[in-house]
Amino acid sequence: GLPTRIRIHEVGARDGLQNESTIVPTGIKAEFIHRLAAAGLTTIEATSFVHPKWVPQLADAEQLFPMVRDLENVRLPVLVPNERGLDRALALGVRQVAVFASATESFAKANLNRSLDESLAMFEPVVARARAERLHVRGYLSMCFGDPWEGPVAVDQVARIVKALVDMGCDEVSLGDTIGVATPGHVQSLLATLIEEGVHVSKIGVHFHDTYGQALANTFAALQHGVTTVDASAGGLGGCPFAKSATGNLATEDLLWMLQGLGISTGVDLGLLTATSAWMADQLGRPSPSRAVRALSHK
Numbered sequence: 540g541l542p543t544r545i546r547i548h549e550v551g552a553r554d555g556l557q558n559e560s561t562i563v564p565t566g567i568k569a570e571f572i573h574r575l576a577a578a579g580l581t582t583i584e585a586t587s588f589v590h591p592k593w594v595p596q597l598a599d600a601e602q603l604f605p606m607v608r609d610l611e612n613v614r615l616p617v618l619v620p621n622e623r624g625l626d627r628a629l630a631l632g633v634r635q636v637a638v639f640a641s642a643t644e645s646f647a648k649a650n651l652n653r654s655l656d657e658s659l660a661m662f663e664p665v666v667a668r669a670r671a672e673r674l675h676v677r678g679y680l681s682m683c684f685g686d687p688w689e690g691p692v693a694v695d696q697v698a699r700i701v702k703a704l705v706d707m708g709c710d711e712v713s714l715g716d717t718i719g720v721a722t723p724g725h726v727q728s729l730l731a732t733l734i735e736e737g738v739h740v741s742k743i744g745v746h747f748h749d750t751y752g753q754a755l756a757n758t759f760a761a762l763q764h765g766v767t768t769v770d771a772s773a774g775g776l777g778g779c780p781f782a783k784s785a786t787g788n789l790a791t792e793d794l795l796w797m798l799q800g801l802g803i804s805t806g807v808d809l810g811l812l813t814a815t816s817a818w819m820a821d822q823l824g825r826p827s828p829s830r831a832v833r834a835l836s837h838k
């Protein structure tokens with residue numbers, strides 16, 4: 540059967556904004572995060588401590604994090620690619636970090652300037668130190684279904700790296716469909732393989748981009764396998780500057796609409812969230828791609 544409650548890992552402030560070419564003022568980002576928290580989201584990925592030249596939109600991480608870190612009952616994970624990133628995060632009191640691996644060589648090179656094995660070696664001391672500091676560690680795995688350069692990605696290849704991330708000490712692994720090419724049957728076969736190979740479903744999260752309109756169906760397939768951590772982005776913002784064909788993430792509002800219908804609770808207020816995404820769309824100067832946001836905003 541389906542789970543009765545799920546945890547939404549909100550990525551709008553990080554994945555949602557990282558691809559925006561016009562720099563969003565830090566105060567607007569902070570207000571966005573405060574409004575997401577007020578809507579009831581309890582895991583809000585705040586920013587990335589990556590190289591500022593690689594992702595200029597998130598170069599204000601040092602200014603932004605102190606503006607949100609005192610939010611109560613909210614986890615504020617951040618991305619850290621390496622020890623330099625971890626140092627920056629620890630200096631600000633971050634308690635949740637995420638490393639981000641790739642299932643393919645091509646994207647490891649494009650996103651991290653490393654081979655796949657070199658990037659895993661880069662994460663190892665990051666995860667070890669983060670755990671020693673008692674931080675919660677998420678491992679993202681990108682290109683779990685298809686890659687813009689390499690095409691479809693074999694389930695066994697994905698399983699190998701998921702296990703490497705778990706063995707390294709990641710508390711959870713989020714399966715990324717970075718360019719949004721997955722379909723529900725593929726999701727079912729990957730999850731069945733992972734579970735068969737001994738990865739506990741409580742450690743698995745799903746992260747779907749909605750390029751082909753499959754994100755919600757893919758999420759439903761994952762729920763049927765017992766997954767209870769679902770990544771989504773308010774208003775459907777998102778994309779990756781290092782994977783050209785990536786579009787926005789699964790919209791948090793579209794997800795909430797489906798979950799409401801299924802009687803699965805999340806603690807998030809759909810009205811407050813929709814108003815937040817409509818406000819953010821005004822800041823960015825274009826309408827939200829979320830179907831639910833459009834249907835619910837009568838303007």
Ligand code: HMG
Nearest residue numbers: 588589590593620623624650651652679681682715717779
């Ligand atoms: P590199 O150029 O190979 O870095 O980049 P390096 O290790 O050779 O260091 C070069 C210089 O950068 C050094 O400075 C370092 O100190 C500095 P120098 O000594 O020359 O003066 N440096 C840093 N400065 C600040 N913060 C840091 C940092 N690291 C090094 N953390 C690197 C390698 C990993 C840093 C770079 O490739 C990078 O920042 N990549 C980030 C890419 C990124 O953020 N991508 C988007 C997120 S992933 C995603 O969106 C997918 C996801 O949503 C899931 C999905 O959808 O699949 C998560």
Ligand code: MG
Nearest residue numbers: 554715717746
């Ligand atoms: Mg993503």
